[in-house]
Amino acid sequence: MPIKLPFLKNKSNTNIQNLRLDKELLPCHVAIIMDGNGRWAKSRGMPRIAGHKEGMNVVKRIVRYASDLGIDILTLYAFSTENWKRPKKEVDFLMKLPMEFLNTYLPELIEKNVRVETIGDFDRLPEHTKKAVQEAKDRTADNTGLILNFALNYGSRNEMIEAVKQVAKQVQEGEINIQDIDESCFTDHLFTADLKEPDLLIRTSGEQRLSNFLLWQLAYSEFWFTDVFWPDFDESYFEKALYDYQNRKRRYGGI
Ligand code: V0D
Numbered sequence: 274m275p276i277k278l279p280f281l282k283n284k285s286n287t288n289i290q291n292l293r294l295d296k297e298l299l300p301c302h303v304a305i306i307m308d309g310n311g312r313w314a315k316s317r318g319m320p321r322i323a324g325h326k327e328g329m330n331v332v333k334r335i336v337r338y339a340s341d342l343g344i345d346i347l348t349l350y351a352f353s354t355e356n357w358k359r360p361k362k363e364v365d366f367l368m369k370l371p372m373e374f375l376n377t378y379l380p381e382l383i384e385k386n387v388r389v390e391t392i393g394d395f396d397r398l399p400e401h402t403k404k405a406v407q408e409a410k411d412r413t414a415d416n417t418g419l420i421l422n423f424a425l426n427y428g429s430r431n432e433m434i435e436a437v438k439q440v441a442k443q444v445q446e447g448e449i450n451i452q453d454i455d456e457s458c459f460t461d462h463l464f465t466a467d468l469k470e471p472d473l474l475i476r477t478s479g480e481q482r483l484s485n486f487l488l489w490q491l492a493y494s495e496f497w498f499t500d501v502f503w504p505d506f507d508e509s510y511f512e513k514a515l516y517d518y519q520n521r522k523r524r525y526g527g528i
Contacts, residue, residue: 284334284507292516294342300472300518302346303339304494306486307332309478309502316502322366327504329370333378338508340385340419342515346468347421350486354394354428368398371423372405379409386418392464393427422468429488436462465490473518475511477503493525 307328314324332349339347352367359367375382382389389409398406406425439462443449449458460466471487471494479500483491497514499506 283509284505285509292512294512294515295519296343298519299342299344299515300495301344302348302469302471303344303473303475303515304348304350304471304487304491305335306350306474306476306480306484307503307506308476308480310504312478313502313504321363324502324504325363325367325370329374331504331506332374334507335511336382336387336419336421337385338511340387344419346471347419348392348424348468348471348487349422350424350427350484352393352425352427353485354426354431355485368402371402371409371425375405375409379412382409382413382421383416386416388413388416388418388420390420390422391425392422392432393425394431395425398426420468424486427464428485429483430485432464433489460489463489470494473497473514475499475514477501477506495521 310324310328311321312324313327314321317323336347351370356367357364389406391406391410395403395406402425406423436459440449440454440458444451444454465487470490470492474487474491474494474496476482476496476498479498481496481498495518497517499510499514501510
């Protein structure tokens with residue numbers, strides 16, 4: 274059954290839903306590396322932070338669209354453990370975006386039954402950032418619709434090292450035997466323990482690498498790349514990514 278979303282418009286204000294998506298073949302979990310915000314701004318002679326702000330507005334559009342389509346999980350790479358190396362002014366600006374986003378958008382998230390989650394080293398975020406995001410998590414904790422999962426201060430290698438430490442501790446304390454260590458035991462100690470693995474990874478802005486994002490979890494995911502900068506991304510591109518996903522055959526290593 275093709276999905277009909279007659280009221281949705283893309284950034285050019287034309288109707289989307291030109292492609293016929295199959296509701297049965299939608300990815301459950303879509304992960305996105307929202308790259309190209311700084312370059313988008315520079316190409317317009319604007320400061321990098323202007324690109325981040327426009328990027329935030331695109332997040333709103335894509336969350337709306339994913340929720341309306343009935344996607345289960347949307348994981349967005351918002352801030353990596355490496356991003357601390359950026360100029361302090363830029364980091365300070367980025368850390369205010371969650372609050373700005375939620376100030377205007379939390380009511381709509383609640384109305385849409387969206388649940389806000391995070392992965393990453395949450396404790397080391399600035400207090401004001403933590404407060405805004407934690408409030409959103411708490412107020413949406415019982416929602417049963419789209420899981421909107423922000424990767425904040427996230428790095429995949431660090432995530433795996435922490436998982437290894439936890440497993441080692443269980444061995445040390447005699448809770449498990451070395452022989453019991455398997456993929457599922459390891460997976461249970463990642464930030465994503467409660468989430469299905471991504472079916473589809475989208476990266477914007479022409480780069481084709483993982484940049485320390487979900488290294489373990491993306492083992493069998495389909496990858497979709499576009500040269501478009503994140504602030505220029507919209508529902509039509511997302512729809513195209515989903516359409517292409519539906520026309521690929523996933524084999525999980527089999528034939
Ligand atoms: C900048 C493009 C939404 C990528 C999107 C702290 C870089 C806009 C959030 C957000 C960022 C995070 C948590 C939350 C609600 C909203 C966000 C950051 C950067 C880094 F609960 N956009 N956004 N967070 N950008």
